Amino acid sequence: MAAAPDLLFGLRNNFYLGAYQAAINSGDVQNLSEEDAIERDCLIYRSYIALGSYQLVVNEVDSSAATPLQAVKLLALYLLSTDNKETVISSIREWLSDAAVGNNPILRLIAGIIFMHEQDNNEALKYTNVGGTMELTALNVQIFLKMHRSDYAEKQLRIMQQIDEDHTLTQLATAWLNLAVGGSKIQEAYLIFQDFSEKYQMTSLILNGKAVCCIHMGNFDEAESFLLEALNKDAKDPETLANLVVCSLHLGKPSSRFLSQLKLSHPDHMLIKRSLTAEESFDRAIQTI
Template structure:
């Protein structure tokens, strides 16, 4: 949600930190003076989303009360949804449907963004696109790229990417979307993706997101030793990060190393992760097969 007011962009650094995964930096550097009311809401939105990214769901739930603006209410809904399966998720989904049916707030770009994120978690990509496809902000366009890639529709993802490039080719989200698109397409595009992540690492604070991006590129290029080094560096930054653990599992399998410890960490910290679910399902099938011949 970019500010529509003229003049200096006071939130540029905060946005870049958030989008590149430097969540604690975003929180620490959020005391920005002389913000307009609109910019103050965006600042608070980025801070609370940073807390969510760090897993501090309850802090967000506790701090955002019923008098907060719609964007912050939407972010609180995301925190409730992510706080755990069961009643909390069902309640969040119910509230989301109710809010999206309210014409007074349904078109709020942050509410539409949160709807897209939640329905992506639900793997209901068509429903996500109902709320994100019309775009309106760089974040919504970037989310559209992600959704289309999840749907294996790189043709539609490329159209969204071209829209972003026409708006601002150098925007952090445009570059990230371009890197993700290149990774999905593969082939010669992998080197281009690597160069984007390398450019980020040259310009900005090294984060788990950047390290994972470079590592995935290295794995695609068959450079598994390089990938392992990058992923272990990412693990030092966050020992419970789901993507780091999942990428380490894949990397170690290619290197012929044991990945059981990383599997255990992933299943304990992120039991709903796709790799953890697949592993558990395979173990269940194996157990049933053993019992059937016992």
């Protein structure tokens, strides 16, 4: 018997590759089961969150919505304001300890994402490490790479490859691992992003992937052209701005404008935090002379 068509494939794929508006636009999928309808709504609302429309998600998801949608609303609340963060974290801990809903994969995924934002990778892994979905396993790959444990990341990637080697998330996770390992693997990572750019709509995520590969290979001019193209698509994308800062420094070009834009739109970005720490250390060093 032929397998039923995956009605959410296009929507899911757009979301994974960072084509968030396209994901929202392709959300009108009919004849879905209740479970698939919830997944569709989660992907659409997560796309709105990725575009910065946090308040829209908070307004539209009411208290009677299913657990996965409530979890997505918590992520929107967390990102909406620093005042909400403690409340959101205590709510998510409470839900995760509830036997009835604590094992929901979307709730565990959102918990992992929130604790990654908190720079608490061990806490994130408490909820994501058992996996269960491609997204959870892909998030594990990201967390282990942030912890500089490419050996554990590789084990997670193998799980994904056994489930579906051609899955978009498996390909993305392979590229992330290749970038972390470096050397000859950089070219393999580049080919994955190149393949995406030939098959699907070009997004900031794909362009940044290609640019980072070029930076690793020392092709800074090519990297800059990909990043400027990404900037045309989204002038506030934090990764594009951060990568442009790095690229400009290598090319001997002024980077202060990109750094200022990043500071204004994403003051909590790691590059901004590191740059502020470096400035403070420099100021302290000057005072001692």
